[in-house]
Amino acid sequence: MLAVEQFFVIRGANSRVMLEEQPSREQLLLEIERLRQQVEDLKEEKADLEILLETTAEHSDTVETELRSRAFEAVREGEIKLAQFLEAIPIGVAVLDSQGQPYYVNHAGQQLLGQGVLQLNAVEDLSESYQIYIAGTDTIYPFDNLPIVRALRGENATADDLEIHQSHKKVPLEIWGTPIFDEGGKVAYAIAVFQDVTERKEAEADRHLFIKKLFDLNQNLEKSLDAESELTDAYGRFVPHQFLNLLGYESIIDVNLGDQVQQEMSVLFADIRDFTTLSETMNPQENFKFINAYLSRMEPAITSNNGFIDKYIGDAIMALFSDFADDAVKAGIAMLNILNDYNQHRQGVGYVPIQIGIGINSGSLMLGTVGGKSRMDSTVISDAVNLASRIEGLTKDYGVPLLISQQTLERLRNPADYAIRIVDKVQVKGKSQYVVVYEVFDADSPEILSAKLANLSVYNEAMLLCDRKDFREAGKLFEECLRTNPSDHVARIYLKRCRDWRSLLKGI
Amino acid sequence: MAMEINTEDYQICYDPATATVSFLGSIRLSGPAEYAPIAQLLTQVADVEPTKITLNLQQLEFLNSSGINMLSKFIIEIRKTARVRIAVQGSQSIGWHGKSLRNFQRLMPGLQLDFL
Numbered sequence: 001m002l003a004v005e006q007f008f009v010i011r012g013a014n015s016r017v018m019l020e021e022q023p024s025r026e027q028l029l030l031e032i033e034r035l036r037q038q039v040e041d042l043k044e045e046k047a048d049l050e051i052l053l054e055t056t057a058e059h060s061d062t063v064e065t066e067l068r069s070r071a072f073e074a075v076r077e078g079e080i081k082l083a084q085f086l087e088a089i090p091i092g093v094a095v096l097d098s099q100g101q102p103y104y105v106n107h108a109g110q111q112l113l114g115q116g117v118l119q120l121n122a123v124e125d126l127s128e129s130y131q132i133y134i135a136g137t138d139t140i141y142p143f144d145n146l147p148i149v150r151a152l153r154g155e156n157a158t159a160d161d162l163e164i165h166q167s168h169k170k171v172p173l174e175i176w177g178t179p180i181f182d183e184g185g186k187v188a189y190a191i192a193v194f195q196d197v198t199e200r201k202e203a204e205a206d207r208h209l210f211i212k213k214l215f216d217l218n219q220n221l222e223k224s225l226d227a228e229s230e231l232t233d234a235y236g237r238f239v240p241h242q243f244l245n246l247l248g249y250e251s252i253i254d255v256n257l258g259d260q261v262q263q264e265m266s267v268l269f270a271d272i273r274d275f276t277t278l279s280e281t282m283n284p285q286e287n288f289k290f291i292n293a294y295l296s297r298m299e300p301a302i303t304s305n306n307g308f309i310d311k312y313i314g315d316a317i318m319a320l321f322s323d324f325a326d327d328a329v330k331a332g333i334a335m336l337n338i339l340n341d342y343n344q345h346r347q348g349v350g351y352v353p354i355q356i357g358i359g360i361n362s363g364s365l366m367l368g369t370v371g372g373k374s375r376m377d378s379t380v381i382s383d384a385v386n387l388a389s390r391i392e393g394l395t396k397d398y399g400v401p402l403l404i405s406q407q408t409l410e411r412l413r414n415p416a417d418y419a420i421r422i423v424d425k426v427q428v429k430g431k432s433q434y435v436v437v438y439e440v441f442d443a444d445s446p447e448i449l450s451a452k453l454a455n456l457s458v459y460n461e462a463m464l465l466c467d468r469k470d471f472r473e474a475g476k477l478f479e480e481c482l483r484t485n486p487s488d489h490v491a492r493i494y495l496k497r498c499r500d501w502r503s504l505l506k507g508i
Numbered sequence: 509m510a511m512e513i514n515t516e517d518y519q520i521c522y523d524p525a526t527a528t529v530s531f532l533g534s535i536r537l538s539g540p541a542e543y544a545p546i547a548q549l550l551t552q553v554a555d556v557e558p559t560k561i562t563l564n565l566q567q568l569e570f571l572n573s574s575g576i577n578m579l580s581k582f583i584i585e586i587r588k589t590a591r592v593r594i595a596v597q598g599s600q601s602i603g604w605h606g607k608s609l610r611n612f613q614r615l616m617p618g619l620q621l622d623f624l
Binding site for chain 1: 570571572573576577580581584603604607608611612614615
């Protein structure tokens, strides 16, 4: 168009010059050709633009389609991956859609259920179709209690009381049901995750069995322990526990022959005076009944004062006490008090009262076990035992019930707590040394106790004079003691001795 | 004269030995204005090349519509001068190459198209 316009403008501008001149035919043809070419160019340009537009639009569509399909593929790939994950999970996964139709069962799930996704007529058929039973029974599991059906109702639920009956095996399962909600909050799917709990059930059963065995074992052990402690108790009546404890043992079973220990202890000997005479009046049965009645009364006096009975020798008691001598002396006093009560009882029923003598000595004792393979016993080896026995013998001579040695007196925490007075000196057998012997008279009757205490200084003076062989003066003082306390056997004995010595000396 | 464009998403380079302009990566620029530097690079190449220009698009993963537009205009330009020939190399494995690169032949029937 532009070219045509130009042509006419040129013609106009030159109209005066070319007024008379008509454009030559060649010129016109040229012009037409030029215009034709221009139209062609424009057509081509238009075609180019159309192609360009189409190309661009087409490209746009191609790329868009490609992108969409790629995105779709990516999603699908993601889904496939997720499905692969689900398939690979070693526990069962099953999905119901919102209508209760099985939608998906993973590989492990198919193994456990024995079948995969089934077409059901209704969700009510779920238990029947998958052969789900109440564990240990032939009862079909109520479908609406199934965790996956409960999940369909929007609940989170678990159960482990069900089992799948496959053709030749039963698989106990534990199932968790979880609902999956859509954006509207409605249940879109229900997922069940389940696993075979055969091993766990077996382990549980094993554990129960094990616990029961352990329980039985414990009971047996308890019985054995009871039996052992009964046995130990029984032995304890023959071998004192304290004796074992001193040897460092809990039980007699542990004791070995030859076990021994050395200890500072006090030994108490107690004997029924003139038992032989008494015994002759009774038959054997009465004898034992009497001895046992007596011993069973005496035993608490010893045990309650921390002592233990080492042995009974006929009617005699040998008891041992650790630590200070107070326990032994208090036990002796307690025995005499018990005896007083016992005698009152005896007199009340017409029996003669009995008298006992108690001797106590303290010193180093060797305790140990002696014997052979088949007969073993505990024993005490010590001079202190012999001396205690001898002191006990002296009680008869002096007519007093309780004598203790110098060694025992020295081991009292506070000798002034007791009513004590000197009685004699005895030579230890086989040795040149003398041991002073004292009377403990706390158990005397109140009158005699107070009389002895009142005379104590006079008595002590008399004993001192006697020791110095001043028998005249000593005798006078003993007489004085006897005036206020005529029943003082010791004073009487010494008075007699003083007189005897004097007459003996006179004779010389 | 910059005969190379390097960005994180795409690279364009000119190899004078083979008279080849290679496009790599994804080009998603917006509008003719942003494509101007690439169009300029192509024009410069066309100015120095005596006979034939090869556009290697084999590793061009993505090109948006403005990009196709720019390439199409370049091809029209070359066709008009009728001085040099154009060869385009595409890839069979890139989906859009098949359709969109064939459209270049509508603009330049003599365009040599190779899918490798």
